[in-house]
Amino acid sequence: MDIQSLISSLVPGRSFADLGGLWGTTNERISVALQAGAAAATMIDHQPLGNELWQEFDAHCARLGVSGYVSIQGDLDDPDLPHRLGQFEVLHCSGVIYHCPDPFHSLRQLRRLTGRHLLLGAMTVPEQVRNAAGAVDFSEGRMLALPALRGGALAVMQRHFDELHIKIPNINAPEREPWVLPDGMPNYSPWWWLFTVETLSAMAEAVGLRVVGSFESWAGYAHYIHCEVPE
Known part of the structure; x- marks a missing residue:
């Protein structure tokens, strides 16, 4: 399993958001979701709208022929963010959680933003x-x-x-x-935490998510955890 294939299998007809995916353009997932038939796609990042990173992202999407997404400036740890944005049926968040000083708060925020599926990517260490x-x-x-x-x-x-x-x-x-x-x-620039995929999975379950699978990424230096919101 890889993250592009998983997103493509989950998003047709569903709302999708990529939280914190603005840095660079090679790891954004908005284009993957829209090309796979997502009903709507939203990029959320703390960077000020219109700055160089947003411009690079827009240019990247234009080169791919991708349009129709929504761009929102937002901070994951802002308690008001879930009230402001509501929920997304599929939420992707990678490379963020180990930069968060209070990871349990950040995971609770992700839980509040997730309607059905959370795809959580993080650098991990061996046991x-x-x-x-x-x-x-x-x-x-x-x-x-x-x-x-x-x-x-x-x-x-x-x-x-x-x-x-x-x-x-x-x-x-x-x-x-x-x-x-x-x-x-x-x-939020430095890494604050080092944890294993097993520990991060247990933390996700502690905030009310159900982990249904995980897989390696970046040659095993990182993992994705596929979580669902229990019905």
Whole structure:
């Protein structure tokens, strides 16, 4: 299973939204949904409408001959967002949840926005990370909060991501990201959490979603979790 095929199987005649899919253009799913027969499609992102990223997205869709979608500026963690937007029968959200300081709140928000299917994509780690720097155990619900990452665990995860050739601020990249912005609000740019697909699945179920399947993406460095809203 891959995410394009799953979206294409779920969206015909249904409303679809891609939340947080604006960064770049290669991972947006609006075009996939509309080409597969979605009744409506909405891109939701916190970026200000009309900025360079929105312009790139619009140009990308135009090249594909895709039109008729709705563009909305919105913050997943805004408590008013579900009241403002309502629900989407199929909601796609990838590359977002591990950037959220309070993932349970963010998952509850996704639950409120989902009418039937939530396709949740996230970077994940194995249950056991072992290398020359030592070992970190992520089994049985263990997670790492990156603001607290230091010492031996930091060395292990630095080596882990170095070996994957992935550079992450506050772990193994030369630049660092502040956890709090100058206005006192949390910074959503850095990764805040490391978790396994099993832990993320259990978290989704804890907020009232039913996990019906999961599969690897990005050569196994990430996973998608397919959740449904119980009837």
